Amino acid sequence: MEFRTVFNAMQKSNESCEDDDGSCLNKYLEEKLLVDCKDEKSSVQVVPDFSTLFSSDLLPTRNGEKPTEHFLLEVFEILFNYIKKNYSGKCKVLDFHHPHQILEGLEGFNLELSDQPEPLEQILVDCRDTLKYGIKTAHPCFFNQLSCGLDIIGLAGEWLTATANTNMFTYEISPVFIIMEEIVLKKMFEIIGWKENEGDGIFSPGGTISNLYSILVARYKYFPIVKTKGMAALPQIVVFTSEHSHYSFQKASAALGLGTENVIAVKCNARGKMIPSDLEAQILKAKEEGHVPFYVSATAGTTVLGAFDPLMDIADICEKYSLWMHVDAAWGGGLLLSKKHCFKLNGIKRANSVTWNPHKLMGVPLQCSAVLIREKGILQACNQMSATYLFQRDKPYNIAYDTGDKTIQCGRHIDVFKLWLMWKAKGTSGFECQINGCLDLAMHIYKTLKTKDDFQLVFPEEVAPKIKAHMMEEGTVMVGYQPLDDKPNFFRLVFSNPASTKSDADFLLEEIVRLGKDL
Amino acid sequence: MEFRTVFNAMQKSNESCEDDDGSCLNKYLEEKLLVDCKDEKSSVQVVPDFSTLFSSDLLPTRNGEKPTEHFLLEVFEILFNYIKKNYSGKCKVLDFHHPHQILEGLEGFNLELSDQPEPLEQILVDCRDTLKYGIKTAHPCFFNQLSCGLDIIGLAGEWLTATANTNMFTYEISPVFIIMEEIVLKKMFEIIGWKENEGDGIFSPGGTISNLYSILVARYKYFPIVKTKGMAALPQIVVFTSEHSHYSFQKASAALGLGTENVIAVKCNARGKMIPSDLEAQILKAKEEGHVPFYVSATAGTTVLGAFDPLMDIADICEKYSLWMHVDAAWGGGLLLSKKHCFKLNGIKRANSVTWNPHKLMGVPLQCSAVLIREKGILQACNQMSATYLFQRDKPYNIAYDTGDKTIQCGRHIDVFKLWLMWKAKGTSGFECQINGCLDLAMHIYKTLKTKDDFQLVFPEEVAPKIKAHMMEEGTVMVGYQPLDDKPNFFRLVFSNPASTKSDADFLLEEIVRLGKDL
Incomplete structure (x- = not known):
């Protein structure tokens, strides 16, 4: 491992720096302490020469600590410069290139993978290039759909999550994060307005999967035999959602074996809100045709118009016909936190399940989506498989906290910490x-x-x-x-x-x- | 916003530091430059007082740049100290506490959420406590299942991914990451041994979801009508997997509407390998009973014994009966990269689909799982819903790169960059x-x-x-x-x-x- 003097390294870093605001390593380090580093006598060899270092020189290699620290600090600098630049709005939102241009390599940015390792210097260049040619979602002029911005606390949370590198399947492996999930979910139940003994849920890899969960759990609630016997044991079941609802209900129905034709589109008014009388008419029509309605999804914040379905009216109809009421508040859920705007979701507490994506309106970094189920226990009953290598019954703690068997996943990323x-x-x-x-x-x-x-x-x-x-x-x-x-x-x-x-x-x-x- | 002198802040940081190896902010900053900062004359006000700063003082707030830099550097220090300590093996793998103890609050670590903001100083303490009471999965004495270690390059990749905070659904929003996914997947197809014109796939939120994709796509291949009409239009279909296979096949079959009873367990030998003759016997038996076999999953690296099913024999049987052959190589897939050990997966190139989790044996941080499908186009045909707000046909680039419609998700986390x-x-x-x-x-x-x-x-x-x-x-x-x-x-x-x-x-x-x- 070779080291050069800090000033050589700084000079080098200056040359390769693509930032036009001059905030390169030397300025960065100087500003950090605001001490005069210009006196060469006080400088000592410290910054390693990344052109001769490889990933195999980093931890857990013996003596890998210092190179690891310097490497991660360089990464930190790249990331912070990126953040600063994005927020300043002084750069473009994107520097557009066609797929074939990126594939061919842009100014030496070669994405091909090789048998041989590349030095850390190249890895740092790759990191800069990846950000350079990417989209600046935190840029103030990014108004594209729907996850955007970059919350600094959320970012810190995601960095910590990555560093902890663990898994949500059991309390054994994620004691703190499992308890945090319980606490955050409880807060969300309270805000929705569910009672003390109501509320269950899980963070899932996105709103579409959360919506899938709602149909899955509802189907199990009405037809528990489906878990063992499959759809073959069921009548022709149908679900209802507005014509302006998100396409995830079609995706989920195709995957769950209901079929997209059994997702019945309810008409909307000119503002994109579901028309309750049409919902009732569609339910009656489906019944006449011998289909079995069991589930309605109302939308709180439609994808295109941002419309809020009339939840109270829809809840009345669901009660009348004993149907599961889901509210897809992936986009609009955040409004529950605003005393001024929460009226738009009046009636949400009557829902049997809710999708709420903190990674949208609440500005949490992607991915952070919650599926919330009013009835306790049913999520676990629906998905539980009791794998003996993971969910042992003879553990030395309260195994109710092994929440992994509530999910359709096994390993599960920690999405709750940043929130x-x-x-x-x-x-x-x-x-x-x-x-x-x-x-x-x-x-x-x-x-x-x-x-x-x-x-x-x-x-x-x-x-x-x-x-x-x-x-x-x-x-x-x-x-x-x-x-x-x-x-x-x-x-x-x-x-x-x-x-x-x-x-x-x-x-x-x-x-x-x-x-x-x-x- | 208040600032104190750097030395006051350093002293403060020293006091609140829970690390016993003395690597606090002052040492950290001194060592970084190896310059003498002891001369008070050269010091200037620089480190903010986090006890009076709040998240609202960070970017995008005006003048938020400096506090943001200092806050993120503090986070960096916490994370790096954690990494260093874990790898040294000098700390415990875990500091065990029961759920009720964490809920009650440990030495002031209060997980409850409040209406009012907490100062950044408390947020930094919370970060330290979260790591302190968590499990050290990178500790050399962590031998628990199955994702562990902390690859420094992978970590840097995940930090960058978090900073980029974008979404895999379209090329528009993730041009570089979409191309990287194509390149990495292509590499994986090559390693499996698929031909030039073969291979399609996607990174999914884990091996269980990847296995679910394999059944979903196979079902669509044999019974395309299922997408629109649902399982009601299908005969009684059944899948086969060994008694030692992962429980995800049961989870997926319950979710997809097949039912767990239609997952037929094939016997294993004493070493946990599927017995091909029993597979054939089970297929014949199912047919006799009027069921329709369409899918077999072989395991390359079983969860408990790490056994490798005989892929060649299983491929022969799948060909004989025209069944979809899946290989669940979530755990064992990494061995394909070893010339010495890859023989254990001989025959994998005959599979119609493969699950391969780089977040297991390859040591990539969680989550990183790929589902690979030999036939091009079928993944998209199976899952495509063509939402007009996302997958417009009139975009100014080659829309084949809008890969999001291949998935059962909408928003999708970037899992490929770290790999x-x-x-x-x-x-x-x-x-x-x-x-x-x-x-x-x-x-x-x-x-x-x-x-x-x-x-x-x-x-x-x-x-x-x-x-x-x-x-x-x-x-x-x-x-x-x-x-x-x-x-x-x-x-x-x-x-x-x-x-x-x-x-x-x-x-x-x-x-x-x-x-x-x-x-």
């Missing part, structure tokens, strides 16, 4: 403030749009994709688009990035106008 | 070396055990759980146990932690003897 840490750091009130800010921004842009002549409610069909294509080339802002029903392609502005300000939002409109003019 | 980065850093040869080392260690302990009088192949039933309970209390080593068939509870030694040495393995045996003597 727990953010909740500690912000308090419920901090989330409320952050979420109200996103809604204020939406109101601001709505008002601004009304005053503008160069925006219309309906564009000629091909304008949005063309403007988006220019947008990606220029990389100044990022926003999603799609068609809906009889409406052609239109832009959907998503406000969940805590970094975005009113001037960023205004800039977005200016950019749309500017890029549209070039067409 | 890609490790592959770059180690090369295929580095993985080979690491994996051979694990197998050498297993051979060492096997030989050692044969020379010892105080170990027997079969213990009285209650010894293993009791020794494990003592082990958890003392926290010196960690290893799993379970019963199997007619065998009572026994210890299962897992060698996949690159930090473990022969002396650690020997120490494990000594500890089992020592703890056993106290019974």
Whole structure:
């Protein structure tokens, strides 16, 4: 292992640094202590020469401690420079390249894998390039769907989670995280309004899987025989969800063996809310056709229009016909934390299950999605397989905390810690403030749009994709688009990035106008 | 925002530091530059007072850059001290506490969530406590199942992934990671031995979900109508897997609507390998009973005995009866990288699908699991729902790279980057070396055990759980146990932690003897 003087290394780092704001290793280290490091006499050999070091020189190798520390500090510097730059908004949102360009290698960024190891210096360059050619989701002008921003506490939580590198299947292996999951879920049950003895749940790898859980558990509740005998033992069961609901209900129904045709679409009004009378009509129609309704999913915050279904009316219908009521609040769940906006989810406490993704409106880093089930015990009954190598009955602690058998997974990533840490750091009130800010921004842009002549409610069909294509080339802002029903392609502005300000939002409109003019 | 002098802050940090090796902020910063910071004249106000700072003082707040840098550096220090300590093996593997003890709060470690924010100082204490009371999976004496160790490159990869905070659903949002997934998957296809035009796949949230994908895709291949009409349109279909296979096949069959009773267990020999003649007999029996076989899962590395099913024989039978052949190589897949040991998976290239978890034997941080499908296109055909808000057809790039519609998820965590980065850093040869080392260690302990009088192949039933309970209390080593068939509870030694040495393995045996003597 070779070492050079710190100043050589600094110089080298300067040369290879792609940052244009000059915040390279020497400046970084100087600023850190704000001491004068220029005096060569006080410097000693310290920064290793990464061009001659390999991963095999890092821990757990003997004497690997120092190189490991320096390597991870270099990584830290790369990451922090990236964060700083993104938040400053001084860089592009993206530096667009086509798939074939990335495959061919961009300015020496070679993604191919080799038999032989590469030196740590190359690994650090690879890290820089990966970030350079990626999308800056924390950039204030990133308005694309739906997980964005970069919460610093959440980031710290995710770094710690990675460092702990453990697994949620048993208390044995994750004592602290399992208890944190219990505490966070309990908080979520309280906020929904469930009673003391109600509430069960699990963090899953995303909202689509959480929605899948809700159908799975509901099916088991109504037809427990399905677990052993399969769908062959069941009548023709059907589920209901609005025509504006997320496509995960189709995905889940295909996977669970219900079939997409047995997902019945309930009509929405012009604002995208489910029409309760149509739900009832569809239930009666299905029954007449000999199908067996058992599940309704209402949406709290639809994907495209952000609409909230009328939960009270839907709950009444579910009670009347003894159906499982699910609320897909993946997107809108965060509003429960806002005293000002939570009315939109009135009636959610009557749901049998809820999907709520903290990685959306609450700004938690991806992945963080919870599926919440009102009835205790049924999640475990539905999924439990009691593997004897994992869920031994003769453990020296309360095995009710081995929650892994509630899931359809075995190993499970720790998604709860970053949320727990953010909740500690912000308090419920901090989330409320952050979420109200996103809604204020939406109101601001709505008002601004009304005053503008160069925006219309309906564009000629091909304008949005063309403007988006220019947008990606220029990389100044990022926003999603799609068609809906009889409406052609239109832009959907998503406000969940805590970094975005009113001037960023205004800039977005200016950019749309500017890029549209070039067409 | 208040700042104090760097030396005040250092002193403070010293006091609150729970590390006993004295590597606190001042030493850390001094060592980093190896400059003399003792001269007070050269010091300037720099380290913020975290007791008066809150998350709202961090980015994206105006002037949040410096506090963010200092906060993340403090987090870095906590994490690096943890890594160093774990690898040194000088701490316990775990500091065991019962669930009620953690719930009640340990030495001020309060997990409850509040309405009000807590200062960053408390957040840093919470991070230290979370690690303190957790399990040290990177400790050389951690031999518990199955994901363990902490690869430094993999860790750096996961930190970067968290910082990038994006989503795998479309190329639009993850251009670099999508291409990396393609490249890594292609490498895996090559290693399996599939032809140029063969191979498709996706990284999923774990081996159990990967196994679920294999049944899902096989069912679609044989009965495409299931996607729209559901299992109601199908005959009574059955799958086959050995009695020693992982419980994920039961989980998946329950979820997919097949039912656990339609998972037929094939007998194993004394070493835990599937008996091909019994597979054939079970297939014929199922057919006689009017069931329709369509899928066989062979295991490459069973969970408890680490057995490898005879893939060639099983492939012959699958071909004879036109059945889908899956290989669950979640655990054993890593051996494909070892020229010395890959013979155990001879015949894997004949599989229609493979589960391979780099987060097991290859030592990649959790989660990192791949499901690999030989036939191109079928994964997408099976799961595609073509949501118009995400998978627009009029995008300005080749939309074949919008791979998200291949999955049963929508948002998907980036699991590939850490693996890609490790592959770059180690090369295929580095993985080979690491994996051979694990197998050498297993051979060492096997030989050692044969020379010892105080170990027997079969213990009285209650010894293993009791020794494990003592082990958890003392926290010196960690290893799993379970019963199997007619065998009572026994210890299962897992060698996949690159930090473990022969002396650690020997120490494990000594500890089992020592703890056993106290019974």
